[in-house]
Amino acid sequence: EVQLVESGGGLVQPGGSLRLSCAASGFTFSTSWMHWVRQVPGKGLVWVSHINGDASDTMYADSVKGRFTVSRDNARNILYLQMNSLRDEDTAVYYCVKGGPLGDSWGQGTLITVSS
Amino acid sequence: QSVLTQPPSASGTPGQRVTISCSGSSSNIGSKTVNWYQQVPGTAPKLLIYNNNQRPSGVPDRFSGSKSGTSASLAISGLRSEDEAGYYCAAWDVTLSGWVFGGGTKLTVL
Numbered sequence: 001e002v003q004l005v006e007s008g009g010g011l012v013q014p015g016g017s018l019r020l021s022c023a024a025s026g027f028t029f030s031t032s033w034m035h036w037v038r039q040v041p042g043k044g045l046v047w048v049s050h051i052n053g054d055a056s057d058t059m060y061a062d063s064v065k066g067r068f069t070v071s072r073d074n075a076r077n078i079l080y081l082q083m084n085s086l087r088d089e090d091t092a093v094y095y096c097v098k099g100g101p102l103g104d105s106w107g108q109g110t111l112i113t114v115s116s
Numbered sequence: 117q118s119v120l121t122q123p124p125s126a127s128g129t130p131g132q133r134v135t136i137s138c139s140g141s142s143s144n145i146g147s148k149t150v151n152w153y154q155q156v157p158g159t160a161p162k163l164l165i166y167n168n169n170q171r172p173s174g175v176p177d178r179f180s181g182s183k184s185g186t187s188a189s190l191a192i193s194g195l196r197s198e199d200e201a202g203y204y205c206a207a208w209d210v211t212l213s214g215w216v217f218g219g220g221t222k223l224t225v226l
Contacts, residue, residue, distance in 0.1 A: 035215070044118060045204050046159065047215035061214050097156070101166035102206065102215060103153055108160055 002026040002105040004096045009110030016086050016114070022079040022096030022107055030038040030054075033099030036081050038092035039109070046092075049081065050099065064090075086114045119144065122218035129226045133193040134192055136221045138205035144216055147207045150188040152181055155202040155220075164203070165190060192216050192223075200225045 008020040011074045020036070037050040049070040058070050069082040079096055091114045096107040121139040128134040138150065151185035163172050163176035168188065180191045188207075192199055205218040 013167070044220045045155075045206070045217045047206075047217065050215075062212070073201055095160060101151055101163065102164075103151060103161060103163040104172070106160040 002100065003107055006094065006096045006107045006108035006110040009094065009112050011113045011115065012086055013116050014019070014086060014088060014114055017082070017084045018086065018112060019085065020081040020094055020096075020110060020112075022081075024077045024079060024096075024098075027105075029072075029077040033102075034070075034072065034079045035097040035099055035102060036070060036079075037095045037097050037103075037106075038090075039095070040092045041111075047102075048094070051079070083112070086112075088114050090114050106111060117177065117218035118219040119209060119212070119219035120207065121131055122203075122204040122205060122221045124219065125222050125224065127224040127226055128192075128195045130197065132195045133191060134195060134223065135192075136190045136203050136205075136223070138188045138190070138218050140188075140207060140216075142186060143211040144186075145183065145188055146186040147210060150181065150183055151206045152179075152188075152190045153204045153206065154199075157201070161204065180182040194226055197225050199223060 003025045005023045031053040035050040051058045051070045067085045071080045093109040095109045098105040149167045153161040154164045155161040168183040169181045203221045211218045
């Protein structure tokens with residue numbers, strides 16, 4: 001059974017940093033595209049970033065480009081999202097999502113609140 | 117403002133067939149396949165349809181997807197109370213070089 005478990009969420013001040021982690025199990029992580037998708041509570045889904053199996057291909061939404069960095073540790077089956085220069089508008093639930101196709105499996109989500 | 121356009125709401129009675137539309141452009145739906153997701157309030161989304169009309173294992177055949185030009189549709193037949201949820205379409209956008217979602221449609225089963 002595929003399992004994706006996010007951690008690292010919480011309250012952070014504007015301009016601050018946070019790193020999200022996603023522990024993956026139940027599938028061949030090292031060959032799977034992985035994504036981060038976020039959702040402001042009560043609003044729609046927004047794709048944030050993706051990374052391919054060997055981390056040679058990464059992409060970001062314009063809204064986070066230059067501030068967020070996606071990475072992975074295939075030896076430990078963990079996906080990361082390093083978030084810097086956080087803004088109020090980054091407040092959302094962040095989902096770790098398996099690709100192939102996009103949304104094949106979703107984590108439970110972790111809430112990031114950016115507020116002073 | 118979402119790149120893909122969905123109606124904010126839809127409704128139907130049990131047993132009825134409902135369709136939800138998703139409108140895009142040549143840079144997304146017009147040139148790429150469409151996925152659909154179901155999100156029951158308080159839970160993570162679930163993949164419902166991929167590659168326009170393919171159902172993952174476990175998804176009932178009451179759910180079907182189609183695409184024509186720059187638009188796509190999700191059809192739900194034999195509506196059930198448990199289908200009451202939010203539904204989202206998504207596609208890769210070649211101009212934006214990223215995935216784009218519709219704003220979501222809240223389906224109410226009357």
